[in-house]
Every structure is written in C-alpha cells, then in structure tokens.
Amino acid sequence: xITKDEVEHVGWLARIEIDxxxxxxxxxxxxxxxxxxxxxxxxxxxxxxxxxxVADIMNVFREDVVTPSLDQKDVLTNTAEExxxxxxxxxxx
Amino acid sequence: MTKWLSISDVKEKIAxxxxxxxxxxxxxxxxxxxxxxxxCTSDGALDTAKMVDxxxxxxxxxxxxxxxxxxxxxxxxxxxxxxxxxxxYVPPYDAHVIERLKEAGAVILGKxxxxxxAMGTSTESSxxxxxxxxxxxxxxxxxxxxxxxxxxxxxxxxxxxGSDTGGSVRCxxxxxxVVGLKPTYGAVSRYGLISYANSLEQIGPMATCVGDIAAVMxxxxxxxxRDSTSIDKKIDHQAALVDDVKGLKIGVPDEYFGEGVDSxxxxxxxxxxNKYEEMGASWENVxxxxxxxxxxxxxxxxxxxxxxxxxxxDGTRYGPRNDGENWHVMASRTRAENFGKEVQRxxxxxxxALSAGYQDKYYLKALQVRTLVKQDFERAFANFDVLMAPTxxxxxxxxxxxxxxxxxxxxxxxxxxxxxxAGVPCISVPCGSSDGLPVGLQIIGNHFDEATxxxxxxxxxxxxxxxxxxxxxxx
Numbered sequence: 313x314i315t316k317d318e319v320e321h322v323g324w325l326a327r328i329e330i331d332x333x334x335x336x337x338x339x340x341x342x343x344x345x346x347x348x349x350x351x352x353x354x355x356x357x358x359x360x361x362x363x364x365x366v367a368d369i370m371n372v373f374r375e376d377v378v379t380p381s382l383d384q385k386d387v388l389t390n391t392a393e394e395x396x397x398x399x400x401x402x403x404x405x
Numbered sequence: 406m407t408k409w410l411s412i413s414d415v416k417e418k419i420a421x422x423x424x425x426x427x428x429x430x431x432x433x434x435x436x437x438x439x440x441x442x443x444x445c446t447s448d449g450a451l452d453t454a455k456m457v458d459x460x461x462x463x464x465x466x467x468x469x470x471x472x473x474x475x476x477x478x479x480x481x482x483x484x485x486x487x488x489x490x491x492x493x494y495v496p497p498y499d500a501h502v503i504e505r506l507k508e509a510g511a512v513i514l515g516k517x518x519x520x521x522x523a524m525g526t527s528t529e530s531s532x533x534x535x536x537x538x539x540x541x542x543x544x545x546x547x548x549x550x551x552x553x554x555x556x557x558x559x560x561x562x563x564x565x566x567g568s569d570t571g572g573s574v575r576c577x578x579x580x581x582x583v584v585g586l587k588p589t590y591g592a593v594s595r596y597g598l599i600s601y602a603n604s605l606e607q608i609g610p611m612a613t614c615v616g617d618i619a620a621v622m623x624x625x626x627x628x629x630x631r632d633s634t635s636i637d638k639k640i641d642h643q644a645a646l647v648d649d650v651k652g653l654k655i656g657v658p659d660e661y662f663g664e665g666v667d668s669x670x671x672x673x674x675x676x677x678x679n680k681y682e683e684m685g686a687s688w689e690n691v692x693x694x695x696x697x698x699x700x701x702x703x704x705x706x707x708x709x710x711x712x713x714x715x716x717x718x719d720g721t722r723y724g725p726r727n728d729g730e731n732w733h734v735m736a737s738r739t740r741a742e743n744f745g746k747e748v749q750r751x752x753x754x755x756x757x758a759l760s761a762g763y764q765d766k767y768y769l770k771a772l773q774v775r776t777l778v779k780q781d782f783e784r785a786f787a788n789f790d791v792l793m794a795p796t797x798x799x800x801x802x803x804x805x806x807x808x809x810x811x812x813x814x815x816x817x818x819x820x821x822x823x824x825x826x827a828g829v830p831c832i833s834v835p836c837g838s839s840d841g842l843p844v845g846l847q848i849i850g851n852h853f854d855e856a857t858x859x860x861x862x863x864x865x866x867x868x869x870x871x872x873x874x875x876x877x878x879x880x
Contacts, residue, residue: 327737401721
C-alpha cells in the first residue's frame, strides 16, 4: 500500500507535479499494481544472481579517437530557448 | 489497387509502372484511411521513389515503401513517441535501422501511431487517439506498435517497423492478423530508438508474409558499435525460408495455456500445432514453472528502467516547456502536463521501486526472478528446437474496455513478456480466428536461432491459408 504522502514524495523525486486529488487517485491505482508486484515475494531467490541484461557483455570499450558528431546547429534546433550556441534553461537553485 | 502487396509484388509493380507511382498510390490510400494508423507522412517519400526510378538509389528494397513506428528516429521527420512531450520534435539524425533501410533503397512512407512511449497493449494511450483495428473498428489494434500492424493489415504499407519491449510487435501482429518478429536481444541496433526499457526492447519488422520479415531483417540486422548491447553475429534470414519441418522438436509450455485463455484462441493454436505434426514435426508438453512470476518481474523492471530513461524529457533540450520559477518547477510542470496518465503512473512506480528502502524488495528481486525465467528457457531449449503458444490469450478487445483498470491491461501481456526477460527471439504468425478476429501463433526460438524460427513460420505459411485472410472493406 502506497500512501498519498508517498505518492507526493515520489512525484518530487520523478519531477512530476501532482495535486491533491491526483495523489489520491494515484495512491489507489499504484497500490493495486504494487500489490500485484508483491507476488514476487513468494519466489525463493536465495543465491540467485540478478540479470541486468541478457547479453553476456560487461564493459564495451572503444579507442579514444575523435569521430564526427552532430552539428551544434542541428542539436539546438529542438530546444525551447537557445542563447549563444547554448541551450538556455531556468536557474537550478 | 495497391492493397496487400508483398515485397516481390511491389517490385513487380515498380517494374510494370514506376516506384513513384507505387509510392503515390500508397500515399493516396493513407490519405483516405479511416483507421488513424499514421501520425504523419513523409514529404520526402515521392522524392526517394523518383530517385529509385532514375537509378540513383538501388538496393534490396529499392522503391519498397515502409511505415516506421513513431519512436524510431527519422532525420527531418517528426518523431514523437505519440506523446505531447515530444510535440514538434524533429530528430537531427537517423536511427541505425533507418540508415540501413535508406541504403537498401526503401521509401519511408511515414510514422505510425503507438501507445505513448510504447507503454500499452492497445494504442489507446497515444496523444493522437486510438488506431482502429482494420478487422473491427470498435476494437483496438493491439499495442504498443498498433499503428505499424494496422497499416500493414489495412494494406496501407507492405511492411513496417515496430518495437517490442514486452510484446509490442507480437501483440498487434496477432490482433491485426499479420506477421511480426521480435529479434534476439542485441540482433538489431537500438541506436536511435527512443528508449522505454532498454534491457528488454528490440526493433522488429511486421509484414503480411514471413519472406518479407526475413528480407527486412537481412537489411536491419547486424552489428552497430553505437549500441553497446549490439552483438556481432551474422544471421542469413532469407536462407532460412525453407519449407521443411521434418524432425523439428516443438515444446508446448503448459503455463501459456492457463486460465483466462480464450477457447477459440486455444483451439486455433492447437490446430496449428497438430498441423505441424502432420507436416513431420513432433511436439511434447514442457513446464516452465517461473512463467507465472514473469509478468510482475517484467513490469517492475520495465517501469524502473522507464523512470530513468524518461528523465531526459524535462523541457530543456526538446519538446514544450512550461513556466516555473526554477528548473525543478519548470520540469515538474512540463512533465505533469505533457506526459499522459499511463506514462506518469509507470514513471512513478519505477521511481518508487528504485527509491531508497525499496530497491532490494522490488527491483533486485525482479532481476533475480528474471534469471529464473531465463533458466526456464535454457532448460526448454536443451530439449526442443522451438516452443509454441498463443501470442495473446484473447483476440482484440473493445476500445475503452481496459482503460480504467491498468492492471487488467497488463495481464494480457502474460504470454509475451517472458521472451523479453530472456532475450530470446519470437515471431507471431496468423493461425486462424476466434469469433471472426485474428489469432496469432507464437513461435519462440533460442538466442540467435532466428533461422529455425523463420523456417518453422515459413513452412506453416506454405502449408496453410491463414495468412491469406484479410479484413473486409470496413467503411
């Protein structure tokens, strides 16, 4: 069971603004899904390694050489606000 | 009439007329469409076709039109994941699969509708509204690649690309009566595919016949250094188009025929398995005991990965931006207003599952269960060449039927998510109908054994008429 307060906290962590009424609705809908996830508790996983992904590869290295990349102008075409070749965003703090 | 052409039909038609004429006739059909399968069409389609006619573009798919799911980046052509948060986004680069298709001479017709960020089984969560199932306009086309399946089923494209994170190619293929392949994890580069759950998803083709699936895979498959999970293994898909299943050992997992499987679906799938026996294959039941936990493990992992992958949509680099006194407020408002409800739910659940105190209980536990699910497949493939099961436990459901209760929709993915957890390849092929709606037979193979999958699927197609069934002309 996830409470309304927890929904609001998670909303902040996920950077999704949630008002009071929405938090109530989420608490109900998310709880039913979490209950369902709870069935994983039945499984005995002692000593079982986690599978992060199925391909048996760990680190993929490449030579540190310069290769062509996207043009700065092309990268900036989709931003809401641009200044002097940079993406402009509101202050962080 | 340019309806329901295979790649070889298209090539014949180009030889008889021109690539320009073929592309123009598809664009005309799309213009008159009533199923809402496309999110946009490409202004460059006719230009590419003209270049093919002039001999400036050649290749195995020269002049062949293809529809692309809206989460695969196409340079200069809007790519929005059917989400308001990417409204107006035009990628400055092509995905690896698009580069390959262009080199092969394919003509990109346009982008296809999908569940927002590929999160769904019905295409209802798209910001453009649902795509209608060509077999019955009151029903969903499946999802999340609903547009890609529906346009092929409706004859509005001969082939298409979708992506499959937990069944998103196979489900709509089954619901719309077309063929859809999810390749082995690592077989097709994900470079330029907008990530939802990166450890699970693969780009896969959809078509009206197995031969076309193989032809597209021979173009888009193979190693790409820009995807660090890409694996360097050469597969010749078209060489596997052989009508012969003599001696093929088929495993039929009991758990995939559990309660809740529609009786018409079950019958169609068993008829198919019996047909294989008639064709010289043998089958036996097999138990895959961890299947019942696969769905919970899948959703925990997918939502956790989504919460991280979708962090980039914050109003900074692309998409709309809401006002706010600082970045955090701006981002929180932008995301609240422009992500749909299902996407928000999954991000919130994923964030919760990864948050302090819950990570071991949910996320780590799910990854351990994933190992057990994968081991079920390893045991099964020690004894069998392929496994067979219904792709979906039921035929296409009604629009609106499963919108209010998210869990009820998640449960329909029960037969498709285990393969994404294990990374094994699988294909859905039409195998009959239930109440007049298409049913998909799912054939599952071992890692990088697409050749056996394709041979099995091709043989079935050659010895039955199921893949010739087409939706009626629904007005």
